[in-house]
Amino acid sequence: MHRNLELYGAPLARFIVVGVVIALCCWGVYRLLRRFRVGDEAASGYALITPWLLGLLIFAAYPILFSLVLSFTRYSVLQPPEFVGLENYRRIFTADPNFRVAMKVTFAFAALSVPLGMIASLLTAMLLNTNVRLVGVWRTIYYMPSVLPAVSTALLWRWLLVPRGGLVNKVLGGLGLPEPGWFNDPQWVIPAFVLMSLQGAAGNNMVIFLAALKGVPAQLHEAAHIDGAGWWARFRHVTIPQISPVILYHLIMGIIGSMQVFTQPMFIRTPGRSGLFYSVHIYRTGWEYLQMGYACALAWVLLIVILILTCLVLRGSRSLVYYEAAK
Amino acid sequence: MLRVRALGISIVGVVFSIASVAAVAVCLSGCRRQPSGPSVTIAVWGGAEEIDQFRSQVLTSVRRQTPNVSIEVIYIPRDYHVKLATLMAAGQPPDLFYLSDEYVPQYAELGALLDLTAWIEGDDDPAVDLEDYYPSIVSNYRWGGGLYGLPWIAQPVVVFCNEQLFAEAGVELPDREWRWAEFVEVGKRLTADLDGDGLPERWGFVINGWPPFEMFAWQNGGDTVSADGKHVRLLDPKCVEAAQFYTDLIAKYQVAPPLDVVTEQGFSELFRAGKVAMFMGGAADELDSVPGLNVSVREVPTGPDGSRATFAWNAGLCISRGTADKELAYRTWKLFLDAIQHWKIPAPRRSLAARLEIIEPRKAHAAEVIRSSMTYMRPFRVIARQRQWDTIMTEEFEEPLLRGADDARTLARRASPELQMLLR
Numbered sequence: 001m002h003r004n005l006e007l008y009g010a011p012l013a014r015f016i017v018v019g020v021v022i023a024l025c026c027w028g029v030y031r032l033l034r035r036f037r038v039g040d041e042a043a044s045g046y047a048l049i050t051p052w053l054l055g056l057l058i059f060a061a062y063p064i065l066f067s068l069v070l071s072f073t074r075y076s077v078l079q080p081p082e083f084v085g086l087e088n089y090r091r092i093f094t095a096d097p098n099f100r101v102a103m104k105v106t107f108a109f110a111a112l113s114v115p116l117g118m119i120a121s122l123l124t125a126m127l128l129n130t131n132v133r134l135v136g137v138w139r140t141i142y143y144m145p146s147v148l149p150a151v152s153t154a155l156l157w158r159w160l161l162v163p164r165g166g167l168v169n170k171v172l173g174g175l176g177l178p179e180p181g182w183f184n185d186p187q188w189v190i191p192a193f194v195l196m197s198l199q200g201a202a203g204n205n206m207v208i209f210l211a212a213l214k215g216v217p218a219q220l221h222e223a224a225h226i227d228g229a230g231w232w233a234r235f236r237h238v239t240i241p242q243i244s245p246v247i248l249y250h251l252i253m254g255i256i257g258s259m260q261v262f263t264q265p266m267f268i269r270t271p272g273r274s275g276l277f278y279s280v281h282i283y284r285t286g287w288e289y290l291q292m293g294y295a296c297a298l299a300w301v302l303l304i305v306i307l308i309l310t311c312l313v314l315r316g317s318r319s320l321v322y323y324e325a326a327k
Numbered sequence: 328m329l330r331v332r333a334l335g336i337s338i339v340g341v342v343f344s345i346a347s348v349a350a351v352a353v354c355l356s357g358c359r360r361q362p363s364g365p366s367v368t369i370a371v372w373g374g375a376e377e378i379d380q381f382r383s384q385v386l387t388s389v390r391r392q393t394p395n396v397s398i399e400v401i402y403i404p405r406d407y408h409v410k411l412a413t414l415m416a417a418g419q420p421p422d423l424f425y426l427s428d429e430y431v432p433q434y435a436e437l438g439a440l441l442d443l444t445a446w447i448e449g450d451d452d453p454a455v456d457l458e459d460y461y462p463s464i465v466s467n468y469r470w471g472g473g474l475y476g477l478p479w480i481a482q483p484v485v486v487f488c489n490e491q492l493f494a495e496a497g498v499e500l501p502d503r504e505w506r507w508a509e510f511v512e513v514g515k516r517l518t519a520d521l522d523g524d525g526l527p528e529r530w531g532f533v534i535n536g537w538p539p540f541e542m543f544a545w546q547n548g549g550d551t552v553s554a555d556g557k558h559v560r561l562l563d564p565k566c567v568e569a570a571q572f573y574t575d576l577i578a579k580y581q582v583a584p585p586l587d588v589v590t591e592q593g594f595s596e597l598f599r600a601g602k603v604a605m606f607m608g609g610a611a612d613e614l615d616s617v618p619g620l621n622v623s624v625r626e627v628p629t630g631p632d633g634s635r636a637t638f639a640w641n642a643g644l645c646i647s648r649g650t651a652d653k654e655l656a657y658r659t660w661k662l663f664l665d666a667i668q669h670w671k672i673p674a675p676r677r678s679l680a681a682r683l684e685i686i687e688p689r690k691a692h693a694a695e696v697i698r699s700s701m702t703y704m705r706p707f708r709v710i711a712r713q714r715q716w717d718t719i720m721t722e723e724f725e726e727p728l729l730r731g732a733d734d735a736r737t738l739a740r741r742a743s744p745e746l747q748m749l750l751r
Contacts, residue, residue, distance in 0.1 A: 077416045078437040097745065162591045184587040269590075271730060272722045287409045288714045290433065 026050045067296040075293035077286075088297035099298070101273045102281040103305075108190045109277065110258035113197040118250050120201035125209035139210075146203025150263040157196045158183065158268050168195075186274035193275070196264055205250055212246040213239070244321040248313070255309050259302065278302055365652065366397040367659045370414070370421035372407040385666040392662055396655065415439055420647040422656045423663060426476060427642040428467035428706055429713040434645070435470035436711045441646040442473035446657050453678070454665035464641050464675045467706050476645035479667040481675035482609035483637045483700035484538050485693070486628075490621040492517060492529070492604040503626045503699065507546070507572060510628040514582030517604040530603050531582040534573070535589045536725045538607040538627075542638040543569040545705060546630030551720075552708045552750070559746045561724070561739040570735035574728045586729055609640055610697040611672055616689060624693035626700055639704035641675060673697055712749045719745050 030047035034040070071088055073081035092099050128139050145153070160167045161182040169179040182192040216239055224234045240247075262279035269275075282302070286295030371381060381400075390398060401421055403410045408430060414420055426434060434440050447455045455477065457465060464481045468474055488500055498516045501509065514531025521528040541551055549565030552558070560566055576583045589597065598606040599617050607627060608614055615622040627637045644664050650656040668674035672687040680698050684691035710716060723742040728735060 076437050077412045078434065078439045163587050164591055166591075181587065184590055272727055272732075276722075284718070287412065288718075289712065290412060290437070 022051050022054065025054060068300060070293050071297035071300050073293040074291075075296075076290045077292050078290065081293060084293070088294045089301070091294065092297060092301055098273070098276060098281050102276050102278040105190065105274070105276055106259055106261070106278040109193055109197075109261065110255060112190065112194045113258050114251065114254035116194060117197060117201050117205065117254055118247065120198050121205035121250065122209050122247075124202050124206045125213055128206070128210055129213045142202040142206065145199055151267055153199060154196070154264045154267040157192075157199075157264075161192050161195070183268055183270050183275075186271045189270045189274040193261075193264060193268075197258070197261070205254075208246055208250070209243070212243040216242040241322040245323060248317050248321050251317075252310055252313055255313065256306055259306050259309075364395060364397055365655055366399065367423065367656060368399045368401060368421040369659075369663060370401040370403055370407075370411055370424040372403050372425055374404060378402050378404075380670065384670045385663065388666045389659065389662045393659060396659060398659070415647070415649075418649075420649050422647055422650040423660050424645055424647065425642055426645045427640075428464075428478070429709050429717065431468050431475055431643070431645070432470045432709050432711045433713065435473065435475045438648060440475040441648045441650065441653065441656070442475060443477075443646065443657070444472075444474045447474065450661075452661055452665075454661045454668070459676045459678050461675045461677070461701060461704070463705050464639060467641070467709050468643055476643040477664055478641045478643040478675045479664055480611070480671045481639045481641040481673060481701065481704060481706075482611050483639045483673075483697065483704035484542060484607050484627055485610050485637070485696055485700055486625040487598065487606045487608055487612070487614040488623045488625055489598070489601060489604045490623055492601065496604070500623055501625050501628070503696075504633075505628045506633065507628055507631050511576070511580050511582060514576070514605070515580060518582050527581070527584070528602065530584050530597070532576060532605045532607075533589060533594060533597050533603045534576055534583045534729065535586060535594050536721060536729065537594070539638050539707075540570060540573050540720075540725050540728070541707060542627070542636060542705075543573050543630075545636035545638075546628070546634050547572070548630065548632070548634055550708065551746075552710070556708065556710060557750055559743045559750065561743050561746065562736070567735045567739055570724075570728055570739065574731065574735065577729060578731050586726075610693070610700065611690075615693060624696045626696055635703040637700050637704050639701075639706050641706055673701060675701075710750060716746060716749050719749070 026047045029050045030043050033043035033046055038046075070081055072083060072085060074084045074087075075081035124142060128135065128142060132138065161169075163169055163179060163181045163184055166182070168182075173179050180188040180191070182188050220238045220242070221234055224238050229237065260279050261277055262283070265275045265277045265280050266283070278298075279302075282295050282298045285298060286292045371378070373381060386398065386400060401414075407425070411421075411424055411426075420439070426440075431440070443455075447457065453459065460477065461481060464478050465474075468476045468478065486501075490500070493500055496517050496519070498513055501513060505513075510532075517529070517531035518527050519529045520526060544550060544566045547565045547569040549560065549563050549569055551561055551566060553560055561570075577585055584592075584597065584603075592600070592602070595606065595608070595612075595614065597603040598614060599620070601620065606614060610624075614620075615624055626635075629635050644660060644667065646653070646656050646660050668676060668679055669686060672683055672690060673680055674686075679686065680701055683697060684694040690697065707713070719742060723745065724738050727733060728738050732738070733741075
């Protein structure tokens with residue numbers, strides 16, 4: 001007993017202190033808010049979310065801001081950071097051939113995977129929005145692949161897209177179509193990753209589209225039908241406008257997600273730099289080459305690119321998205 | 328007054344419940360034994376089986392010799408160097424750690440490694456007798472005049488030959504004098520179209536970036552980097568010639584399968600499946616003990632003029648410069664180094680290479696070939712930015728070369744400027 005206390009006493013005491021500090025923070029927040037005449041219920045609420053807020057500040061906000069600071073330094077991970085001003089940013093745009101390659105690869109992937117993914121999600125959702133028997137079972141079956149771990153699906157797709165003898169090429173060959181080299185051919189690497197990404201079409205995106213389709217008022221369809229609108233006209237002039245906020249949401253989230261794709265290219269070897277996605281470039285630079293300051297600068301450039309794209313999409317969508325609440 | 332009215336519970340109670348749960352959870356997940364006496368931590372890589380062997384053959388031996396020292400082993404099965412760097416960044420570097428030679432210059436330059444020169448100079452322990460080590464391997468642990476570790480393994484590349492396939496093709500196993508031309512000739516005779524569809528199903532050899540192109544360059548009298556380490560020599564005619572030979576094994580001589588076949592069917596799996604007759608692998612590889620295969624081990628072919636060279640992957644044991652008790656770390660480092668060298672083969676010490684078959688009886692049949700290969704083995708000429716060098720070499724030169732994207736000279740011309748930037 002005494003020996004256990006000797007061995008584990010110090011760390012145990014440290015952790016108890018941390019726990020007590022968190023508790024005191026909660027208490028302090030409550031007292032502070034009450035002093036500023038915040039209501040008892042609201043003050044209690046803020047006090048109770050204080051641990052979560054602390055976690056957000058310490059484990060998310062602080063690292064994000066610290067990475068911004070590091071982006072202005074030369075930081076090898078093994079040595080303290082050394083301030084270099086804008087040198088890392090200058091290097092990105094003038095002396096890093098991989099930056100351009102990674103941007104090109106990532107943009108090409110995003111340009112193909114985002115619209116195709118949205119179309120596939122919407123079509124799947126429409127399919128599962130029909131009145132067929134056992135629709136709940138079908139929805140579950142369609143959703144299931146999206147809960148598989150990304151690494152295992154990456155390996156599965158690697159196997160499906162084997163040029164000689166892979167299932168996809170066997171089907172293509174059987175139909176008399178050309179059999180691409182997929183991950184072995186630099187020209188087909190991006191289409192192969194796009195094809196992989198479509199698996200996610202039947203996941204969360206599909207569920208959100210399904211919910212949006214369910215929310216389209218039936219009377220609008222009926223009115224259009226009475227006016228002689230066919231299936232396509234109703235889809236084009238009723239469904240699409242009604243679900244346009246969800247389409248915008250998917251577009252923005254799709255752009256963000258596709259610009260940050262990482263797991264699949266990390267686990268699938270591709271010829272040369274044909275599969276050098278931007279996030280992989282950041283990871284390599286930071287952890288393999290130990291140039292963490294430069295990797296942070298790359299990450300902030302990505303953030304700015306995503307921000308610009310998002311702003312452009314939001315600006316361009318003003319006249320295209322229909323908000324019921326705004327009418 | 329301190330009540331969440333809707334729930335009717337005391338805020339004080341909630342706050343302290345959260346604190347208690349957090350404290351207990353963190354305790355349960357994060358408690359780490361704090362040793363009271365002298366202690367040493369060592370970081371090692373390896374899968375489950377290797378780690379079991381490390382425990383039984385290395386750790387037990389070291390603990391027996393240092394009963395008063397508490398030894399903590401940090402097993403890192405994957406992403407070893409990322410985790411090692413993270414430990415260092417967090418200010419908790421292990422006292423001792425494995426490091427493959429390609430990382431030594433970078434870690435040394437960044438001040439993460441303890442310079443062992445002074446420690447070793449006055450030490451007559453056989454484990455640190457530099458005369459006993461193969462100098463070509465030790466040279467990669469030197470940087471800027473310091474010595475930052477010693478290797479515990481150096482695996483020369485040797486050729487594993489499937490005797491049954493040789494016999495079926497009526498080809499004799501090569502002797503140690505064979506040259507590139509004979510290697511190609513043997514490869515051609517071993518390559519066979521078994522089903523008559525015009526495409527081979529069995530090959531003489533297999534290549535996918537391994538063995539490294541550099542080995543062929545050395546055999547041809549070339550090198551990718553100048554002796555002073557300041558200039559890229561990829562465009563040197565000897566290098567270009569070797570690179571062309573390297574890719575011709577697939578495209579021109581057709582003694583090795585195309586890359587997509589290797590990707591689909593697996594690299595060493597082709598040899599294990601009896602679809603490839605000769606495989607160049609590390610001396611410690613267990614391809615000579617695959618059930619159902621009768622495998623002989625031979626030396627790699629010599630260059631066109633008989634020059635001998637083989638690549639040697641190697642790894643060493645280093646000490647963190649930030650270790651608290653350097654004397655203790657050095658003493659334990661020697662014990663670990665010696666114990667690992669008596670476990671792993673081939674150790675890069677002549678005295679241990681001489682006893683290779685005693686240390687590992689399963690390699691007795693190949694011991695002479697391995698010993699002979701060790702006399703001319705070479706590691707890469709490593710630089711501080713070796714990881715970047717490797718990436719560029721693979722992505723911009725070797726891989727497109729083997730894929731037949733362009734000829735050797737064009738690819739060498741394309742890759743050289745970027746490689747040269749790393750040597751600045």
